[in-house]
Amino acid sequence: MITPYSGPWDRARAAHLVRRTMFGCTIRDVDTALAGTLEQAIDKLLADLPAPEDPVAYTKSGGVAAGQPWVASSYDSGTDGQRLSFVQSWWIDLMLQQQFSIREKMTLFWSNHFSTSHLQVKDARYTHKLCTTLRELSLGNVKDLAMAVTLDPSMLRYLNGNTNTKAAPNENFGRELQELFTIGKGPEIAPGDYTTYTEDDVKAAAHVLTGWSDVQASITTKFTSGAHDTSDKVFSSHYGNKVIRGGIGESGARRELDELISMILEQPATAKHLVRKLYRYVVDYVVTEDVERTIIAPLATMLRDQQWEIKPVLKALLMSDHFFATERIGCMIKHPADLVIGTIRLFQPEDLFPPEQNLMHWAYRTVRRTMATMQLDLFNAPNVAGWPAYYQEPQYHELWINADTLQKRVKFTNDLAKDGYLLDEAYEPSMLDPFYAARLTSDPSNVRALIQEWATLFFPIPLTAAQIDALVEVALGGVPETVWTYEWNKYEASPADETVKTPVETKLRTLLKTMLAMAEYQIC
C-alpha cells in the first residue's frame, strides 16, 4: 500500500500540509496542525463541519431586506445578477473565514470538477444550491456526489438534462458524465471508441437519464414519466456489455440511474481518473509512471474498497511519505484562490475589510473579481471541463501563469503590501498592516531573523543565503543591521511618533512587496 510518512513532524511539514489543504498558510494554522500528531492534524482537516448559514442579501434586493436570507424567495430576473454576487461574496467569506479544514478547498475542487456556469444556469438560487450540495458532500461519498449532481437543477440546466427526453434525447450530460466527471476519456482506439467508453455508451446513458428536469418554483427536480425512455439500455464491452433494464415511473428511473452510476464506478478506470485529478489538485500535476503505479493505482483500489468514501483516500494520500517528499514541496503553482484568499488570510483580513455588511459585500466582490482577472471565477467555469490547469497537458498548473496573469498577481500583492488595494470606490485603498506582519516573527528587531521567518511563512522552500542578503539590502539599503534594531526599538518605545514609525513602516512594506513579488511566492 501507500507508505505512510514517518519523518519529523515540524513546522515546515505542517506548513506544507496546510498549504495544500487550505487557502494560504497562517501561523495559527501551522500551530493548530502541530498541536497533535500528523494523523490528528489530518483527521481535524477532514472532520465534518456544520453547514454554513445561507447567504443573506448584503444590500436590499428586490423584496428582501438587507441582512435577510433570500435563497427561498421567488426568482427575480431583475435582481438575479445581484443575488449571484451575494452567493459569490458568501463563498469568498467562507473561504476567508475557513477553519482548520480542507472543506472549502474540496468544495472548490468539486465545483471545478462538476463545473457549471451561471451564464447558462441563470438563477442564483440554483447556483447556491449546487454549491451547498458540493460542500455538504465534499468529503463524503463519490457515488452520492455523482447521483446528486446528475439530478441537480443547475446541472440539468447547464448540460441540458432538462431537455433530454425519450422523443428528443440530449446526449450532453450523458457524455460529460463519462468523459469528464467519472471514467474519463481515453485514446480513441477505434471510431467512436474512447478506450473506456464508446459513442453508443453516451447514447445509452443519455437514454437512462431521460425524463428529469428542474422546477424553478421550488428549485427542485421533477420526473416526467412520459419523457422517460423505458426501453432496455445496452452498453459496450467496456462496461461488460451491461444491460440496464428499462424502468417504469420515477422509482424505475431512479433504479436505472443508480445502476448507471454503479456500473461506471465499478470500472477501475473511474477511480483512477478521480484519484489522478485529486492528486493534481493537492500534490503535483506531474504524474509519472511510478506515481501512477505506486500512488494512483493503490488509492484507486482503496476508493473502491472503501465504497467510494473520499476521506480514507485523502487521508492516505496526505499522510503518505510521497506527499511529504522534498520533491513534492513547492511543486504546485498557486491557483488564484490560493494566492488571493491565502494572502489576505495571512495578514489579518478583519483589518482590511469594512465592518459594515453592505460595504463588505462590495469589498468581497472586488476580491472575487481580482481572482476572476487571474482566470478563476466562482460559478463561471470557462467550459464544462473546468480550469485548464487541471486537465490541459502538458502545462497544467503553469497555465495559471502568463504575461497577463503574472502582472495581475504581482499587482495584487504590490497593492496589498504597499501601493493600496482598492476594495471599493467608497473606501480608502486597503493595505496590510506591516507591523502585524512583523510581529508574526519572534524578534522583529532582528531584521535578518524577520526576513528568514517571513520567508518560511511565505514560501514553501528555503531561500539561498544570497537571496536573504539581497532582502536585507532591500530593507536596509546598506546600513548595518544594528541600525534596524535601534530603529525598531525606538518605534516600539514611541509607536505613535510618525517620524519614527514611517521610515520603519516604509521599509517593512517595501520588504513585503519585494518578497510577495518573488517567484517563490507563486508556488506552494
Added chain:
Amino acid sequence: MNRRDFLRRSSAAGLLPIVMNGYGVRAYANSPLLEAVAAAGCEDRVLVLVQLQGGNDGLNTVIPLDQYGAYQSVRGNIAIAEAQALKLTEAVGLHPQMAAVQTMFKNGQIRLVQSVGYPVPNYSHFRSTDIWLSGSDSEEVISTGWLGRFLEHEYPGFPDGYPNATMPDPLAIQIGSVISMGLEGHAANMGMAFTDPTSYYNINNGNTAPGVGARAGQELTFIRKVGQQIERFATPVKNAASRATNKSGKYPAAKTNPLADQLKIVAQLIAGGLKTRVYVVSLSGFDTHSYQVSGGAGSPVPHGTLLNQVSVAIDAFQDDLRLLGVQDRVMGMTFSEFGRRIRSNGSGGTDHGAAAPIFLFGTNVVSGVLGANPTIDTAVGPEDNLPMQFDFRSVYATLLKDWFCVPPDTVRELLYRDFPLLALIKGGSPTSVSDAVLDATTSLSVVPNPIHDIGRVQFICAPGPIRLSLFDATGREVAVMAEGSGNGSGDVLLRASTLPAGIYHVRLQDARSVRMTQVAVVR
C-alpha cells in the same frame, strides 16, 4: 498638457517678450531654461545621485584648514594631519585619500557645497534618509520622493502607457536590488532596480538553496521566465548595455570598489543611449562610530578607504563619460543622510551629526567651493553639531530648475515652497558671485560677542528676500530673527536672556548666498 507641450507652446510666446524688453538674447544664451525652450534640449540631461549610506563624516572629508588648530583639538584621535590634507584652496583641504577629486577640482569639474543640511537635525539613519529622499521638513512625513515627484510631473500617468515613443526606457534606474524611496511617486515608484543589466536582480536569481526539489525548481524557472517577459524595461536596458563599452582605464578592478562597479554600469547605459533621467548608486559603510581611521569593529572599512573609493569611482566615471562623448549631459551629486559630530568620541569614531559637505561633479558645474568653512570652537561639547549653511532643498531646487529646466512654479510645487537657488550649474541662476565680491558687499556681525542678554545683529546683504536665524550648538534652528524682503541691510536685536549659555550661530540667507557667524551667550 504635459510639460513638453507646455514648453513647445510657450517657446514662441516666451522668446518675444524677452527680446522686446531689451535683453540681449545672448545674455540668456546660456540659460538652461531658454535652451530648453529653444531646443527642448533638457530631456537628455542625466542626474546621477551617489548616496553615501550611514552618515559621512564631513569634517574629515573637507578639512577647515583655516581652523586647523581647533579642528585638531576637538578630533585629536582621528584628525587628518595638516600636511597631508589635499588643498582645494588655502582654507579648504580634502581627505588625503581623495587625490582624484582634488585633480577634478583643479580641472573645474567639482562644485563643493559646504554644510548642507536642514534646520532641525534628526539623528536617525532611517528618518534622515527619508528626509533627504523625500525633500520634507524634519517634522513632516512625506511618502513620495523629490525625484519621484519630478519624474511623475515629466511623465504623467507613469507607468500606464509606458514604455512609449517619448520615453522608451526606465525613467530612473537604481543600481542595486532595491528602488530608492527618492524615486517614489504618488501612484507608483518611478524607478527600476538592476544589479547588473544583463541579469535580473539578485532576489530573482535561481533558487539553488539546499533542499529545493527539482520540481519546485522547474516551476520557479518557468515563473521567472514569464516574469522577465513582463519586465517591459528589461529589454531596452539590456540593449543599451550591449551597445556601449566602457572606455576609461581608470576604473579599478571589478569587485574592489563597489561604487566604481555601479558607476561603470551607469556610464555604459548612458552611452548606450538610454533616455533614463536619473540614476541612483550607493556606497555603504559610512556609519563610523568607532575605529574610523584604522578600521575595525563598527567601521570595518576605514573612512579613508571609503573616501578613496568615492574619489576613484567618480574620477573614473567622469573620464569614461568624456571618452564616451556624453560628459556634457551628466551631472553627479554625492550626499549622505547626515554628517557627524564635531567632536570625535572615545572609540576613535564619530557619532551621528547634522550638516555636511556635498560634491557636485561634471563638466557643467560652477567650479569651486560654495560657502564658508564651518566654525569650529574648541569649547564644543560631545553633542554639538555643525549648523546647516545651505538647506539641501536649495540644492534640489537648483538642480530641478537649472539642470532639468523645470519652471520655477513647478519647482515650488515639487518642493512645496520656494528655496533660494544656488550657483551650482553653469549658466544657471543665481548669477554666481565670487567670494571676493561677496566679502566686499556683505557683512554679518554680532555685538557684543559674547553677549549676556541683549545683543545686536548687524548685516549688509543683497536686497530682496532674507532669512536671519539663530542655530544652537547642536545645529538646530532655534529662532528666526528676521524674515521677508529686506532693503540690503539691517540691525536686529538678539534677545539672549532666555537662551541657555553656549555657542550659537547666526545665519543670514539672502538671495545670493549665506553668511554665518558664531556668537557665545554667557551668564
